[in-house]
Amino acid sequence: MKKYLSFFRLRFLMNLQYRTAAWAGIATQFVWGGLEIAVFGAFYKTQPEQFPMTFQATVNYIWLQQAFLALFAAWILENEIFESIRDGNIAYEMCRPLHIYPMLFARGLAVRVSRAVLRCFPVLLFAVVLPGPYGVSAPESAEALCLFFITMILGALVTVAFGTLIYVSAFFTISAQGLRLMVTCVMDFFNGAIIPLPFFPDKVRAVMELLPFAAMQNVPLRVYSGDLAGREALRAATLQIFWLFVLAGAGQLLMKRAEQKVRIQGG
Amino acid sequence: MRDAVKLYGRYVSIHVKSLMQYKVSFLLMAIAQFMVSFNVFLGVFFMFQRFSAVGEFTYSQVVLCFSIFLMEFSLAECVGRGFDVFSTMVRKGEFDRVLVRPRGLILQVLGSRFELTRIGRMIQALVMFVYGIRGSGIVWNGPKIMTVVFMLIGGTVLFFGIFLVGAALCFFTLEGLEIMNIFTDGAREYGKYPMGVYGKRVIQLCTFIIPYALVQYYPLLYLLDKRREPWLAVLPLLAALFLIPSYGFWRFGVRRYQSAGS
Amino acid sequence: MWPSGGIIDTAMPDYFGLTEYFTKVLHGKSYGGQTDLARYDTYYYQEEAAMIMMEDICKSYHVAKRTGGFKEACRTLFHREYETIRALDHVSFTIEDGEMVGYIGPNGAGKSSTIKILSGILTPEEGTCTVDGKVPWKDRVSYVKDIGVVFGQRTQLWWDVPVIDSYELLKDIYKIPKETYHNHLEELVSLLNLGELLKTPARQLSLGQRMRCEIAASLLHGPKLLFLDEPTIGLDAVSKLAVREFILRQNRDHGTTVILTTHDMQDIEALTHRIILIGKGRVLMDGNLNQIKRGTGSIDETVAELYRSYEIAEVGS
Structure with a gap:
């Protein structure tokens, strides 16, 4: 376990070194959050009766999404790993006393957590001081806050499990870049990164909520404001756990086959 | 000048030749690139399943606005990648080699x-x-067609100018570049809605600081007959002047690179 | 031409017992202790209008301090310290037209900064430099027409297209007249044995084949001055010999001035009579390799000894 933890230490150190990058990222998130809220605000002003969640809940959703972007953003995948899979250098990793799947998982989680920890506070601080409906409000209840943290951890784990599955699939594809971009798009669309799931038509949404993508950021971001509460929230959390096991299991299985492939064909 | 065009042609032919070596991968990348922006479109589409308008703009008007902006961005990206x-x-x-x-x-x-x-x-x-x-429901006439042409020219040049600024920034910081995403990917992403939607302050910023509104919002108003002043149609060409300060900044960056090293 | 038997040593104590070789002192003024002879020499070389004249070139960089510990890293999030590194400290030398010079020194000694200055990429803070009568960092376009640069570790060939396409592009870039281009190409193809390679995409070439193509690419426009940065790095024995042989020939037949940086001392032994040793940004020695050789030691041993004596070796002795 300890050896996988060292990836976290390494990542934190690396990210701390790149302070300019961190500030630039934070600035980007302010702007994106602001513009996103402006768009939803414009729709709200035009037809408030059509809004599927309260405006405040939408604003909270957007700011929390920006603050914890690194935990959930689909595009956070390491090119380095794709490269090493493509040129076969990953084979060297197999010489170390590590299992590849947990290693990829740990690396994926380390990248996300280290970034998020570094970047969430400035964004949150900014969002809290913003006035009126444009800033983050307090959570719906103490329970909601509790559930928010739990589902956030679960959501991050599901995201990482899915990301690891993409890495593993790269063993079997010709264009890892193409694959990466396409999967990222699908993920963005279905996990509520483009627009929050409640804004989709009800029938579409009913299907989307069953998919693994809905088990990522969708749950915690809505739980916080009570948009998802009670039995519905519990059902969503259960689905998160379900998908976590399914994705991780599928990843492990596929990894075994990939390892065989590398052993036989040399990458 | 003729030499320059000839040389550029040579570059393009090399890129096309390289691309032919990886047809499948090219196809996949093209599809993936398409999906990225199609996703943005889907976002708009589903929002308008629920709402019938945003501000004073209907669904087709937003789509029209988005399409022109996307075309400008893609053109600039294809050439200025x-x-x-x-x-x-x-x-x-590699820049040392260029020097x-x-x-x-x-x-x-x-x-x-050359990003085909x-x-x-x-x-x-x-x-x-x-x-x-x-x-x-646009009634087309000469000035309206010219407006679209101006928008395409002005917007492409503007985006190119922004790429140039981003490139010049590389001479000062390689880490802080993420900030440029606001002006490139951010613009592509949020330029889908006419800028009036984002409120007065955004419009002001996008008029006087980085003139996105000059290639998008104002000429669009003219195109859709929401405002009739003909000078709105020529504003995109004014936005192309953004290239002058960008070029200045680029020169400044190059000089710094040559004096400070990398 | 460089007078034979001359070794110029500006900072070295009489370590190798070479006092007798102190026949010339270039640019004595930087180091004091000028002799009449030195003044005479400076004058003499200027009159000859040397290919490269570098005088008192200084260059320093600001580098952010990167620290190891976790706490330290947190602190640098808000405040970062910079330090100034002197990459070149009053570097002076003169290289004659048609000369072949080995420019050596340990990693980080200032070799690549020098090459960058000489090829017009970098502007120094202090000092003067003329190459073929021009100042490298002024009027870039007209200056670089006459130089060729081979960066051993980076390729200038387009990865996915046949080598000949890269050459055709270079023809357009340098505006080489058709006839000149064909003559040069023909000669390079026959000397470097490129025949079949021209139709092969660069990515399919072996390292040795690629280096040969690389060198040809840098000579298509017939430069008067050629910078070779580690041209034999990673090559097998046969390719190394071929590259060396070609460089010698190019220098002999076309009088191309060649500056070679390398860690491979056999390159130096095979190619150059004169070496310039740089360490910590200073020219430590400028002279003939044969004369610093002691007894039967190999060239690597000799150079290692040199590094140690100047305390510029990366590994402690």
Whole structure:
């Protein structure tokens, strides 16, 4: 376990070194959050009766999404790993006393957590001081806050499990870049990164909520404001756990086959 | 000038030849690129399943606005990609190679990339354009057609200018570049809605600081007969002047690179 | 031409017992202790209008301090310290037209900064430099027409297209007249044995084949001055010999001035009579390799000894 933890230490150190990058990222998130809220605000002003969640809940959703972007953003995948899979250098990793799947998982989680920890506070601080409906409000209840943290951890784990599955699939594809971009798009669309799931038509949404993508950021971001509460929230959390096991299991299985492939064909 | 065109042609032919070596991978990338912007479109589409308008703009009007903006961005990206990914050039030391060759720096950097994979996006932009026109009830005449042409020219040049600024920034910081995403990807992403939607302050910023509104919002108002002043149609050409300060900044960056090293 | 038997040593104590070789002192003024002879020499070389004249070139960089510990890293999030590194400290030398010079020194000694200055990429803070009568960092376009640069570790060939396409592009970049281009190409193809390679995409070439193509690419426009940065790095024995042989020939037949940086001392032994040793940004020695050789030691041993004596070796002795 300890050896996988060292990836976290390494990542934190690396990210701390790149302070300019961190500030630039934070600035980007302010702007994106602001513009996103402006768009939803414009729709709200035009037809408030059509809004599927309260405006405040939408604003909270957007700011929390920006603050914890690194935990959930689909595009956070390491090119380095794709490269090493493509040129076969990953084979060297197999010489170390590590299992590849947990290693990829740990690396994926380390990248996300280290970034998020570094970047969430400035964004949150900014969002809290913003006035009126444009800033983050307090959570719906103490329970909601509790559930928010739990589902956030679960959501991050599901995201990482899915990301690891993409890495593993790269063993079997010709264009890892193409694959990466396409999967990222699908993920963005279905996990509520483009627009929050409640804004989709009800029938579409009913299907989307069953998919693994809905088990990522969708749950915690809505739980916080009570948009998802009670039995519905519990059902969503259960689905998160379900998908976590399914994705991780599928990843492990596929990894075994990939390892065989590398052993036989040399990458 | 003729030499420059000939040289650029040579660069493009090399890119096309390289691309032919990886047809499948090219196709996949083109599709993937298409999906990125199609996703944005889907976001708009589903929002309008619920709402019938945003501010004073209907669905087809938004689609029209988005299509023109996307076309400008894709054109600029296709040609100016060398500047968009300039940081790799600096990191890998390829820019040193550019400096030891007796041709203009801009021409050489332009030639270093030619991103045909953006064709997917351009097709999408065209389809949306046709769709947007059909639903937005524009009565076409000479000035209106010219407005669209001006928008395309002005917008492409503006985006190119922004890429140039981003490239120049590489001479000062390689880490802080993420900030440029606001102006490139951010613009592509949020330029889908007419800028009036974002409120007064955003409009002001996008008029006087980085003139996105001059290539998008104001000429669109003219196109949709929401405002009738003909000078609105020429504003995109004014926005092209953004290239002057960008070029200045680029020169400044190059000088710094030569004095400070990498 | 460089007078034979001359070794110029500006900072070295009489370590190798070479007092007898102190026949010339270039640019004595930087180091004091000028002799009449030195003044005479400076004058003499200027009159000859040397290919490269570098005088008192200084260059320093600001580098952010990167620290190891976790706490330290947190602190640098808000405040970062910079330090100034002197990459070149009053570097002076003169190289004659048609000369072949080995420019050596340990990693980080200032070799690549020098090459960058000489090829017009970098502007120094202090000092003067003329190459073929021009100042490298002024009027870039007209200067770089006459130089060729081979960066051993980076390729200038387009990865996915046949080598000949890269050459055709260079023809357009340098505006080489058709006839000149064909003559040069023909000669390079026959000397470097490129025949079949021209039709092969660069990515399919072996390292040795690629280096040969690389060198040809840098000579298509017939430069008067050629910078070779580690041209034999990673090559097998046969390719190394071929590259060396070609460089010698190019220098002999076309009088191309060659500056070679390398860690491979056999390159130096095979190619150059004169070496310039740089360490910590200073020219430590400028002279003939044969004369610093002691007894039967190999060239690597000799150079290692040199590094140690100047305390510029990376590994402690």
